[in-house]
Amino acid sequence: MASVSGTELEADTGAWASVPWTPVTDRDDCNTIIGWRKANIPYLPAGTALSLQTLDVWIPASTTVAAPDASILPCPPNGSAGKWIIYIHGGAWRDPAIDASSFSAAATKLLHFQHTSTNTPITTNNNRKSTGCIAGLASLNYRLSPHPSHPSDDPSRQATHPEHISDVLSALSFLQQHLFHPNNNNNNMDDMILAGHSCGATLAFQAVMAPSRWGLPSPPSPPRLFTRSRVRAIVGLNGLYDLAGVVHSDSTSTPAWLREAYAEFTRGAFGDDEDVWRAVCPATAQGWVPEWLRGNQEGEDGAAGDAGGDDGDGQQPEAKAAEKVVVLVQSRQDSLVPYDQLEKLRGYLLAAAGQGGRLRVEELHAGGEHDDIWREGGRMAEILWQVVAGL
Numbered sequence: 001m002a003s004v005s006g007t008e009l010e011a012d013t014g015a016w017a018s019v020p021w022t023p024v025t026d027r028d029d030c031n032t033i034i035g036w037r038k039a040n041i042p043y044l045p046a047g048t049a050l051s052l053q054t055l056d057v058w059i060p061a062s063t064t065v066a067a068p069d070a071s072i073l074p075c076p077p078n079g080s081a082g083k084w085i086i087y088i089h090g091g092a093w094r095d096p097a098i099d100a101s102s103f104s105a106a107a108t109k110l111l112h113f114q115h116t117s118t119n120t121p122i123t124t125n126n127n128r129k130s131t132g133c134i135a136g137l138a139s140l141n142y143r144l145s146p147h148p149s150h151p152s153d154d155p156s157r158q159a160t161h162p163e164h165i166s167d168v169l170s171a172l173s174f175l176q177q178h179l180f181h182p183n184n185n186n187n188n189m190d191d192m193i194l195a196g197h198s199c200g201a202t203l204a205f206q207a208v209m210a211p212s213r214w215g216l217p218s219p220p221s222p223p224r225l226f227t228r229s230r231v232r233a234i235v236g237l238n239g240l241y242d243l244a245g246v247v248h249s250d251s252t253s254t255p256a257w258l259r260e261a262y263a264e265f266t267r268g269a270f271g272d273d274e275d276v277w278r279a280v281c282p283a284t285a286q287g288w289v290p291e292w293l294r295g296n297q298e299g300e301d302g303a304a305g306d307a308g309g310d311d312g313d314g315q316q317p318e319a320k321a322a323e324k325v326v327v328l329v330q331s332r333q334d335s336l337v338p339y340d341q342l343e344k345l346r347g348y349l350l351a352a353a354g355q356g357g358r359l360r361v362e363e364l365h366a367g368g369e370h371d372d373i374w375r376e377g378g379r380m381a382e383i384l385w386q387v388v389a390g391l
């Protein structure tokens with residue numbers, strides 16, 4: 001297990017080794033092991049993680065059918081530098097019924113694609129041959145806000161902003177520090193794709209903004225050494241991007257119960273100050289895109305050793321960094337999130353990209369109700385596979 005100088009930065013590596021790898025089998029062929037999974041791994045230092053401060057990890061199966069030792073770290077397929085896909089679930093910052101396991105259907109499908117392509121090269125949309133491009137998959141839990149319909153004493157369900165994004169950043173730090181270890185042959189600098197559903201999409205975009213926006217302490221506690229320039233792409237699925245917009249949505253087109261739900265979960269997560277709502281949302285927060293494109297600034301959020309240093313000095317990052325990609329997906333049959341959320345963020349990003357940024361914005365199609373995309377998983381997996389293969 002990788003160790004980080006400064007013992008207080010140590011995550012619970014004992015917990016990692018104590019969780020066994022369990023086999024993931026193909027949906028259509030339960031005799032074929034296509035990957036391995038560890039569930040509920042704490043991403044904070046030993047003994048400090050609450051029940052929702054955990055993540056799940058999946059890795060593609062190699063040719064052996066024996067379970068990997070629990071202490072082993074993910075290794076990219078065929079020794080190549082694969083990408084990581086990291087999923088952030090939705091549920092309006094509060095729904096206790098939606099957690100990291102909601103990525104399971106899509107994860108299984110992605111492992112199936114990986115398994116198949118390892119034997120049969122696929123041609124990507126830019127005409128490259130690609131075999132095996134997923135190094136690993138992760139799905140994050142994070143503390144939730146209280147839900148009036150599901151009262152609970154659980155300390156991990158009493159959160160308010162910025163605790164949700166703080167947990168997401170801690171989880172991403174854990175992945176970068178402990179699973180993307182350089183000796184693990186996976187230290188390429190733009191190896192992460194963040195995908196989020198609904199409020200998880202909001203969190204995915206917040207993750208590439210400077211954490212000083214959230215007033216998180218510096219040096220942070222718990223430690224956050226997340227190098228956000230390593231996020232190559234963000235995929236937003238049925239995402240919330242302008243909370244003030246939905247809370248004040250038109251009463252002729254939006255039913256009263258839904259407007260009440262928007263107001264209730266927004267106030268529950270972010271309080272009553274509408275300026276805060278605007279400051280936390282990717283379609284309304286001012287000037288955040290350069291924070292992603294430029295990457296961490298020296299000294300910011302403990303980023304002095306911005307691993308590899310391609311952009312940690314803030315001096316000449318544009319020359320070296322690969323183009324960033326945003327893929328926006330919004331079902332027109334979604335009865336909870338209106339299509340104009342996507343349109344607002346698309347407009348915002350295109351305006352920002354026009355200012356000399358290296359940002360590509362794409363819109364992909366998906367149908368069905370709000371939660372169908374993760375429940376069914378197939379379309380989400382296709383979209384993510386296409387994004388990874390096209391990078």
Ligand SMILES: N[C@@H](CC(=O)c1ccccc1NC=O)C(=O)O
Binds near residue numbers: 199336337
């Ligand atoms: N099931 C949720 C509702 C929910 O998830 C939601 C409702 C409207 C618009 C977006 C939603 N979720 C976003 O993460 C709840 O219990 O509050």
